[in-house]
Amino acid sequence: MRMVLGLRAQDPEDRGVLSRVVKQLGVNPEALRHYxxxxxxxxxxxxxxxxxxxxxxxxxxxxxxxxxxxxxILVQHRRLLARDRGLAAGHPPAH
Known part of the structure; x- marks a missing residue:
């Protein structure tokens, strides 16, 4: 990666830098391009x-x-508590 950036800095018009570095290092071209x-x-x-x-x-x-x-989880717990309180107060469960 540094090699490519360094070579590009030396000659910004050179479009073959990445290809040459890929061949020299034997790395995947897409991986190097991404990095x-x-x-x-x-x-x-x-x-x-x-x-x-x-x-x-x-x-x-x-x-x-x-x-x-x-x-x-808290919302479900609150609903269960509300339902249980309603049952304890003698209110039938809502359907």
């Missing part, structure tokens, strides 16, 4: 979501899911 693009985003050279922000978004989405599950 280079993400490095460019992280460096502010390309638009997109930087790695740090993407990780934070993923963490927040996981947390929102956990909170929604916890909220669902």
């Amino acid at each position: 280079v693009r993400q490095a460019e985003v992280d460096a502010g050279l390309r638009t997109g979501v930087p790695s740090g922000e993407a990780a934070r978004i993923k963490e927040l989405e996981r947390e929102v899911g956990e909170l929604r599950r916890a909220n669902d």
